[in-house]
Amino acid sequence: MSARTLLEVKGLKKHYPITQGVLKKEVGRVRAVDGVDFSVSPGETLGIVGESGCGKSTVATSLLRLEEPTAGDVLFEGEDITTYDKAELKRFRRRAQMIFQDPTASFDPRMSIGESVGEPLLIHGISDRNRRREIVKDLLERVGLSADDIDRYPHEFSGGQKQRVALARALVVNPELIVADEPVSALDVSIQADILSLMNDIQAEFDLAMLFISHNLGVIREVCDRVAVMYLGEIVEIAPTEELFSNPQHPYTRALLGSIPQPDPRQRGESITLSGDVPSPSNPPAGCRFHTRCPDVIPPEGYEFEQRHWRSVQDLRQRMRKGPLDLETVRTAHSDAAGDGHVQTAEDGQSVLDDEGLKAGIREEFDIPQRLSDDEAEDVLDRALTAEVSDDHESGRDLLDEEFQTPCEQTAPELRETSAGWEAACLLHDEQRQRVEQPADD
Numbered sequence: 001m002s003a004r005t006l007l008e009v010k011g012l013k014k015h016y017p018i019t020q021g022v023l024k025k026e027v028g029r030v031r032a033v034d035g036v037d038f039s040v041s042p043g044e045t046l047g048i049v050g051e052s053g054c055g056k057s058t059v060a061t062s063l064l065r066l067e068e069p070t071a072g073d074v075l076f077e078g079e080d081i082t083t084y085d086k087a088e089l090k091r092f093r094r095r096a097q098m099i100f101q102d103p104t105a106s107f108d109p110r111m112s113i114g115e116s117v118g119e120p121l122l123i124h125g126i127s128d129r130n131r132r133r134e135i136v137k138d139l140l141e142r143v144g145l146s147a148d149d150i151d152r153y154p155h156e157f158s159g160g161q162k163q164r165v166a167l168a169r170a171l172v173v174n175p176e177l178i179v180a181d182e183p184v185s186a187l188d189v190s191i192q193a194d195i196l197s198l199m200n201d202i203q204a205e206f207d208l209a210m211l212f213i214s215h216n217l218g219v220i221r222e223v224c225d226r227v228a229v230m231y232l233g234e235i236v237e238i239a240p241t242e243e244l245f246s247n248p249q250h251p252y253t254r255a256l257l258g259s260i261p262q263p264d265p266r267q268r269g270e271s272i273t274l275s276g277d278v279p280s281p282s283n284p285p286a287g288c289r290f291h292t293r294c295p296d297v298i299p300p301e302g303y304e305f306e307q308r309h310w311r312s313v314q315d316l317r318q319r320m321r322k323g324p325l326d327l328e329t330v331r332t333a334h335s336d337a338a339g340d341g342h343v344q345t346a347e348d349g350q351s352v353l354d355d356e357g358l359k360a361g362i363r364e365e366f367d368i369p370q371r372l373s374d375d376e377a378e379d380v381l382d383r384a385l386t387a388e389v390s391d392d393h394e395s396g397r398d399l400l401d402e403e404f405q406t407p408c409e410q411t412a413p414e415l416r417e418t419s420a421g422w423e424a425a426c427l428l429h430d431e432q433r434q435r436v437e438q439p440a441d442d
């Protein structure tokens with residue numbers, strides 16, 4: 001690996017318009033990739049990891065200009081490829097090859113493997129058929145197939161073998177960069193390790209730079225030197241692989257790592273379950289995009305919350321922002337949650353929860369204790385719940401909004417170097433940094 005930069009991506013954005021009606025009026029935008037920066041050195045593998053829909057594939061396709069980026073610069077050997085014309089782009093595409101998840105879809109079933117792999121050579125001027133066949137045979141052997149496979153057809157190969165052929169086809173033009181988008185996810189688990197080790201070998205042999213996209217942290221760990229973690233179109237942490245695994249700096253990275261199944265129970269760290277769904281990239285949360293699910297979301301000043309209870313109160317607040325709670329469900333699902341007889345008899349003679357019982361049921365539903373340890377926070381919550389069960393949803397919602405704001409929804413953290421020595425985008429690190437820069441006067 002070298003200190004030289006081969007690929008530098010700056011402020012890359014890809015927004016897809018959401019249109020309506022026959023006139024295709026733009027009514028919104030899917031912010032699939034929303035300002036990402038990273039670089040890759042020759043011989044280095046950078047991983048991009050994140051949940052489905054966070055924008056990983058869009059980073060790949062827009063940096064190669066398979067689709068046009070909305071904004072940003074992509075420098076390859078210092079030249080901005082976003083300004084390239086058709087001919088320049090064609091030359092660039094030879095130097096930067098892409099490998100896709102589904103090897104079956106990337107081959108023409110009517111062409112032999114030899115024709116498919118050798119086609120780029122023909123396009124690039126090697127007209128001697130025998131010479132092309134020699135190059136292809138050599139490459140087939142290098143990717144673990146046999147030179148005799150050259151006249152066989154795609155359907156005669158297994159998925160893993162087809163991915164080997166795809167690698168051979170990418171390598172035939174001597175690229176400097178390979179962008180591999182989930183290259184083993186469609187393959188049987190038993191052969192994934194073989195393909196990953198082949199990719200590692202090939203990368204070392206050809207001194208290739210690689211951008212390796214996967215939702216699977218285990219796979220990322222096998223092949224990547226550094227990893228960028230993406231959430232809702234943004235990079236939230238970027239670190240050398242082993243450091244990321246042993247000392248993750250962003251709460252989202254910690255949550256992702258906590259969700260990897262560990263076969264050895266002694267190795268099992270504290271597993272973190274993320275609350276809430278991934279928000280839509282067409283309407284990402286304000287401030288830190290992860291604050292709606294973050295276990296470490298920062299509490300407001302003036303209240304002493306136990307962190308997990310603060311998270312639960314935030315979950316309730318976010319739910320109440322969407323509209324009134326379904327009190328009937330709470331009524332039936334939580335008969336007497338407080339356990340102190342808050343039931344009353346309804347008109348039809350059935351026992352139902354009274355208001356206090358309902359409030360207790362809501363707390364149970366959201367995993368909030370029946371009493372918060374901070375008296376003032378408890379008072380706010382109790383008043384909000386009282387309003388909610390008294391059909392005054394708006395007052396309850398507004399009270400929570402006023403009192404229980406988190407700095408994380410007000411300020412979008414930037415990707416900045418943490419004390420660990422690499423970058424993460426989280427206000428907790430900014431707070432830490434401020435404490436170091438401005439020590440308390442006492």
Ligand SMILES: Nc1ncnc2c1ncn2[C@@H]1O[C@H](COP(=O)(O)OP(=O)(O)OP(=O)(O)O)[C@@H](O)[C@H]1O
Binds near residue numbers: 058215
């Ligand atoms: N052509 C398109 N038009 C509109 N939205 C799109 C388009 N392509 C992707 N998206 C949206 O952009 C977001 C990012 O998609 P992308 O495929 O890049 O994510 P990903 O992280 O690669 O996920 P996966 O692993 O599931 O492919 C998603 O919300 C997706 O629905």
